[in-house]
Amino acid sequence: MYSVIPDSLIIKNDTKILFLILDGLGGLAEKEYGGTELQVAKTPNLDALASKSSCGLLTPISPGITPGSGPGHFALFGYDPVETNIGRGVQEAAGIGFPLQEKDVAARFNFATVDKEGKVIDRRAGRISTEENKRICEKLRKNINLGSQVEVFVETVKEHRGVLVLRGEGLRDEVKDTDPKQVGLPPLDPIPLKPEAGKTAELLKEFISQAKNLLASEEKANMLLLRGLAKNKGYPSLKERFGLNAVAIASYPMYKGIAHLLGMTVIPDLSTIDEEIEALKANSEKFDFFFFHVKYTDSRGEDGNFMEKVKVIEEVDKLLPDILSLKFDVVVVTGDHSTPAKMAAHSWHELPVLIYADTCRVDTVTKFDEISCIQGALGHLRTKDLMTLALAHAQRLEKFGA
Amino acid sequence: MYSVIPDSLIIKNDTKILFLILDGLGGLAEKEYGGTELQVAKTPNLDALASKSSCGLLTPISPGITPGSGPGHFALFGYDPVETNIGRGVQEAAGIGFPLQEKDVAARFNFATVDKEGKVIDRRAGRISTEENKRICEKLRKNINLGSQVEVFVETVKEHRGVLVLRGEGLRDEVKDTDPKQVGLPPLDPIPLKPEAGKTAELLKEFISQAKNLLASEEKANMLLLRGLAKNKGYPSLKERFGLNAVAIASYPMYKGIAHLLGMTVIPDLSTIDEEIEALKANSEKFDFFFFHVKYTDSRGEDGNFMEKVKVIEEVDKLLPDILSLKFDVVVVTGDHSTPAKMAAHSWHELPVLIYADTCRVDTVTKFDEISCIQGALGHLRTKDLMTLALAHAQRLEKFGA
Numbered sequence: 015m016y017s018v019i020p021d022s023l024i025i026k027n028d029t030k031i032l033f034l035i036l037d038g039l040g041g042l043a044e045k046e047y048g049g050t051e052l053q054v055a056k057t058p059n060l061d062a063l064a065s066k067s068s069c070g071l072l073t074p075i076s077p078g079i080t081p082g083s084g085p086g087h088f089a090l091f092g093y094d095p096v097e098t099n100i101g102r103g104v105q106e107a108a109g110i111g112f113p114l115q116e117k118d119v120a121a122r123f124n125f126a127t128v129d130k131e132g133k134v135i136d137r138r139a140g141r142i143s144t145e146e147n148k149r150i151c152e153k154l155r156k157n158i159n160l161g162s163q164v165e166v167f168v169e170t171v172k173e174h175r176g177v178l179v180l181r182g183e184g185l186r187d188e189v190k191d192t193d194p195k196q197v198g199l200p201p202l203d204p205i206p207l208k209p210e211a212g213k214t215a216e217l218l219k220e221f222i223s224q225a226k227n228l229l230a231s232e233e234k235a236n237m238l239l240l241r242g243l244a245k246n247k248g249y250p251s252l253k254e255r256f257g258l259n260a261v262a263i264a265s266y267p268m269y270k271g272i273a274h275l276l277g278m279t280v281i282p283d284l285s286t287i288d289e290e291i292e293a294l295k296a297n298s299e300k301f302d303f304f305f306f307h308v309k310y311t312d313s314r315g316e317d318g319n320f321m322e323k324v325k326v327i328e329e330v331d332k333l334l335p336d337i338l339s340l341k342f343d344v345v346v347v348t349g350d351h352s353t354p355a356k357m358a359a360h361s362w363h364e365l366p367v368l369i370y371a372d373t374c375r376v377d378t379v380t381k382f383d384e385i386s387c388i389q390g391a392l393g394h395l396r397t398k399d400l401m402t403l404a405l406a407h408a409q410r411l412e413k414f415g416a
Numbered sequence: 417m418y419s420v421i422p423d424s425l426i427i428k429n430d431t432k433i434l435f436l437i438l439d440g441l442g443g444l445a446e447k448e449y450g451g452t453e454l455q456v457a458k459t460p461n462l463d464a465l466a467s468k469s470s471c472g473l474l475t476p477i478s479p480g481i482t483p484g485s486g487p488g489h490f491a492l493f494g495y496d497p498v499e500t501n502i503g504r505g506v507q508e509a510a511g512i513g514f515p516l517q518e519k520d521v522a523a524r525f526n527f528a529t530v531d532k533e534g535k536v537i538d539r540r541a542g543r544i545s546t547e548e549n550k551r552i553c554e555k556l557r558k559n560i561n562l563g564s565q566v567e568v569f570v571e572t573v574k575e576h577r578g579v580l581v582l583r584g585e586g587l588r589d590e591v592k593d594t595d596p597k598q599v600g601l602p603p604l605d606p607i608p609l610k611p612e613a614g615k616t617a618e619l620l621k622e623f624i625s626q627a628k629n630l631l632a633s634e635e636k637a638n639m640l641l642l643r644g645l646a647k648n649k650g651y652p653s654l655k656e657r658f659g660l661n662a663v664a665i666a667s668y669p670m671y672k673g674i675a676h677l678l679g680m681t682v683i684p685d686l687s688t689i690d691e692e693i694e695a696l697k698a699n700s701e702k703f704d705f706f707f708f709h710v711k712y713t714d715s716r717g718e719d720g721n722f723m724e725k726v727k728v729i730e731e732v733d734k735l736l737p738d739i740l741s742l743k744f745d746v747v748v749v750t751g752d753h754s755t756p757a758k759m760a761a762h763s764w765h766e767l768p769v770l771i772y773a774d775t776c777r778v779d780t781v782t783k784f785d786e787i788s789c790i791q792g793a794l795g796h797l798r799t800k801d802l803m804t805l806a807l808a809h810a811q812r813l814e815k816f817g818a
Contacts, residue, residue: 042775042777043777043778050777071795075421075816076421076801076804077797077801077802077804077805078422078801078804078805078806078807078808078809078813079421079422079425079804079808079813079816080808080813080814080815080816081815081816081817082815082816082817082818083817083818084817084818085816085817086817095816095817096421096816099816099817100817100818101818102818105818106818122818242818354775356775357775360815361775361808362805362808362813363775363777364777364793384777384793385777385779385780385793388779388780388791388792388793388795389791393795393796394795394796
């Protein structure tokens with residue numbers, strides 16, 4: 015599952031590695047603006063750093079494949095994103111800090127509205143408030159009973175979104191989603207995809223049946239739709255694989271959840287980039303791998319708002335000197351995938367990357383953007399290989415072979 | 417055999433993809449002409465298209481490996497060319513439209529001339545005419561009898577070339593070629609490479625023995641040499657894998673045969689590029705994947721005729737506006753391999769590629785040739801990854817992971 019290299023070559027030392035991850039960093043040119051978001055943004059500090067770094071372009075998964083946040087980040091941390099592909103349920107559970115056990119199966123659910131015939135008329139139950147969600151989850155938690163062999167957890171995520179966890183022996187995750195993915199259709203049955211998953215499917219059917227009765231009196235959230243049932247396969251931590259004492263500085267549950275799964279220490283209660291910077295400063299002596307996550311490049315990209323994404327990039331650029339003053343031995347700046355404002359969605363396009371270290375081979379790139387980085391020393395790199403390069407520059411890898 | 421990506425991520429929609437394949441496109445500079453065939457050719461239309469596309473270089477198989485037409489095209493269509501490696505016999509059978517069944521084994525054969533001692537003195541029987549070939553094949557077909565358990569098909573390809581198909585239970589393809597590959601040696605025995613292929617080898621030996629007697633009276637074609645015995649493994653079609661309703665517009669049997677194997681609709685009776693263009697126009701609303709094949713770049717390269725290859729490239733360039741006026745959502749221009757006139761043969765060199773789509777990242781390349789494309793956004797790409805990129809630009813792929 016994990017390459018024999020570099021895990022078997024690890025050296026421990028006291029070097030420090032920073033991964034500055036601007037979520038959804040890569041973009042596409044728009045005629046109106048005359049370039050990509052990174053090309054249009056004024057980024058003197060990033061450009062200065064690029065000028066003394068090795069630059070290149072990352073392919074998150076493989077050419078043409080658009081990554082979700084899970085695979086995008088697993089690759090950044092040196093885990094093969096296809097082999098480790100984490101299910102939606104596990105990702106959501108991790109995102110709310112729910113400590114999944116080995117025997118658990120977890121599914122993401124949406125509260126939804128169905129009509130009298132049981133057909134879905136709103137797959138998000140009018141985006142009920144998080145408070146509403148908490149009240150309803152508590153009702154379900156208290157009243158649903160699947161027998162003495164199975165524990166049931168019904169957890170709020172946000173608005174109409176939640177996580178269902180079943181805990182018991184022999185539970186499997188090969189069960190079909192019940193979300194019909196469009197309105198006008200009734201919820202689907204939780205169909206087992208393998209005979210071994212028959213019992214789990216029966217339990218889910220019973221759960222849905224009881225939930226439906228309990229929700230009948232709700233005005234909007236009178237049904238729920240399950241998807242992405244998954245087990246936590248359990249991943250070796252960054253400590254186990256690379257000897258890294260890692261910390262995650264991130265504001266969004268999803269990324270904190272992924273960091274949790276890989277055994278990072280997660281700094282709680284961060285919202286703004288400024289708070290993240292303070293946390294980085296406060297912890298810069300306590301760890302040796304720093305995952306610093308900026309969400310808003312992706313958010314503005316997903317909004318399709320080119321100039322707001324430009325602004326976020328410029329904001330990060332202004333903070334860069336502060337970050338660099340903390341003296342990391344290796345600095346990586348990149349993202350988990352592209353989110354071009356032009357597409358208002360994640361995309362498969364490569365994204366720029368730079369590695370700065372005393373041992374980096376400085377190329378001719380003097381501007382940090384998607385086009386300039388084509389000329390960089392790193393060329394076109396699979397994201398999963400990035401961690402190995404960072405470890406090498408941190409003098410944390412032995413020679414392979416004699 | 418086939419990656420779970422992108423097959424499991426397919427979205428169906430009504431976008432249209434064109435693969436304009438100039439066979440043997442890549443070349444090498446010759447001093448006399450001051451550049452490669454593509455550099456010397458005047459290609460204003462290709463250059464204009466490159467200027468608004470993502471460009472790069474394709475490695476058909478892996479560095480240093482020269483592809484035959486089969487693997488070169490399988491890779492273009494997104495099939496791993498090593499894993500799917502199609503035997504010569506199957507390729508030839510497909511090339512003449514022979515409908516191979518699962519239990520068939522097929523071999524390419526050449527009529528040859530042997531001397532009185534049975535040594536090969538002409539491996540191509542003086543390139544007898546196709547008419548001669550047909551007459552002789554009929555004689556063999558009528559008179560050879562391998563018993564009631566095995567059907568024998570002896571089919572003309574062209575000139576001295578033919579296809580032998582044996583149909584019966586338990587036939588295997590692990591049998592050595594009988595072509596000694598040089599004159600002055602007798603034909604080799606069909607030796608089984610595995611014990612399970614012993615019965616097939618015996619049948620081939622008997623076939624050759626009977627054929628030899630029947631051919632004894634022929635002046636030139638008094639023997640035949642077998643190679644590339646193969647079974648049709650059966651490939652999932654472009655429809656099955658990618659949901660593509662594909663059409664092949666090609667004039668040569670070989671490429672039509674490959675298209676047949678992958679379930680494409682093959683337009684019959686096309687000879688010239690002009691006829692191909694008419695066929696493309698006539699069918700542009702009926703399909704969503706268009707394989708448009710130009711043979712003559714390869715032919716003139718194989719002839720070692722630099723300036724004639726340049727002319728073919730210029731001819732295609734002139735037709736490009738006509739082609740583009742049909743409004744494909746994704747246009748790919750490339751080839752299956754290089755055929756430098758300097759080498760008068762297929763070669764392993766990378767070849768230029770461009771992808772044009774609304775979502776392509778436009779790089780700094782303004783000329784479509786082997787050297788300019790080094791600076792392109794696509795970098796150095798394995799050919800087998802090209803289809804995935806095309807599907808992505810056609811909005812036909814879901815996100816991988818959550």
